[in-house]
Amino acid sequence: MIKTTSTREPTPRQEANTKRRMETVGKNVIRNLASDPIDLTNSDGEDEEPAYPRYRTRSYSEFSLRAQEIQESEGSSYKSTPEPDRGAIQEQRHQQEIESFQKRLADETVRANKLELEISCLKSDHAIALQNEKDRLNDLQSQFDEENHELAETNKQLTTERDQLSNSLSATKSELEKLQAAHEELKNSRPSGSPMPSTSTSFPLTPVSTQQDDELSRLRNVKSTYLAVKKKYNVIFAIARNLTAASRGMKLEYFGDFGAYVRQLNRAVETNGEDGGGIYHSLVGSSTDT
Known part of the structure; x- marks a missing residue:
């Protein structure tokens, strides 16, 4: 203005x-x-004093x-x-500055709203991703707990079978020692020139001497003992074979002494098989060494 x-x-x-x-x-x-011209006279023609x-x-x-x-x-x-009015000029400048500030404030408000919207979207995305990760972690934890439980049950079952196998081996060893002792006693009691009696089931109908009766009785005892031991051996071998098949693919080094026993049992089964008492000697020797 x-x-x-x-x-x-x-x-x-x-x-x-x-x-x-x-x-x-x-x-x-x-x-x-x-x-x-300078007129220094008055109207009467007389000179006047200088004035x-x-x-x-x-x-x-x-x-x-x-x-x-x-x-x-x-x-x-x-x-x-x-x-121009200085106050009006200053007022006009202030008005222009106010308008400039208001425009900047509007721009900053729009920018702040955009940033808040982006932050809200990011928070929502992160919350969804975090929930998905938590669900996946819970699933993995459940799977781990289930596998750990199954492993504990398997370990418990294998431990029970190991104890049963150890008891069976001890009983078989005791019976085998008795059988060997009876066999040695029978061998020592037999005359040097007499032939080895037949192990067939057919016996003469004629009466025999008391010594022959004792020998036949001992032979029958040895045979029955052998059959019983053979039967128990077959049972023990079946258990050992099943245990070997069940432990195939397992990392036995994680089971300590039990893993060592199972490895020895696997080697004995693979080496001797079902053809005799070699597996017994392998198991007895391994258990004695350990």
Whole structure:
């Protein structure tokens, strides 16, 4: 907003121009008066005493009038020149700054809203991903617990079978020792020249001596003991073979002494098979060494 009625002080340059114009006007007035004749007599033709000359009074009046006109013209030029209001300019600047700040605030608000929306989307995605990972972890934990339970049951079953096998081996060993002792006793009690009696089931109908009866009785005992031991051996071998098949593919080094026993049993089954008592000697030797 610009006020057209306000006045302002003349600048030093304007004052110098005004002064120069007034001096020029004064010189022109003096030059004009100097060209006119100077009348120093009164109307009676008598000389008067020197007084303030009339031309000086008239020139001074003209000079004053001319100077006044110049000042008025300069003043009117000053008044006609509008001067901007500093307060209005500052207010306009403040208004522009406020508008600029408001525009920046609106832009920042839009940007903040976009960022909040992106953050909300990221939080939602992360929450979904975290829940999926938790579900997967729970499934893995359940699977691990189930496998661990199955492994514990298998270990328990194998331990039970191992104990049963150890007891069976001990009983078989005891019976085999008795059988060997009976066989040695029978061998020592037989005459040196007499042939080995037949082990067939057919016996003579004629009466025999008491010594022969004892030998036959011992042979029958040896045969029955052998059959019983053979039967138990077959049972033990079947258990050992089943245990070997069940433990195939397992990492036996994780089971300590039990794993070592199972490895020895596997080697004995693979080496001797079902053809005799070699597996017994392998098992007895391994158990004695361990």
